[in-house]
Amino acid sequence: MYLPVDRPSLDDSDAMKEVNVYVEILDVDDELNTLERLFSEQEKVIKEMKEFYSKFEDQRPSAFEWIKSALSLVESYQWTVKTIKESCDKELARVSV
16 A cells, blocks of 8 residues: 655755754764863873973973974864864854754
8 A cells, every 4th residue: 555755845854954964063063072172181281291391301302392392283283173163153053953
């Protein structure tokens, strides 16, 4: 026996696309929060290393430069995450399911 299938209207299809976009953005935002926590913890540890090893800076300048470089990279990653999170927030406000 054949049962008619209700096909979604164009509006329903668009609504589903918006819901899917919303869910994907929430997922990206969640991943960014994880990265934000990770980079924050890394920044804390690297700053502690920098403080501890600063007394050896004259003896091992290349090692100290490596620590400063690592800190700079983590700060760069934090800025990138912040920028992407701002974009996610704007998109979430636009979609507003």
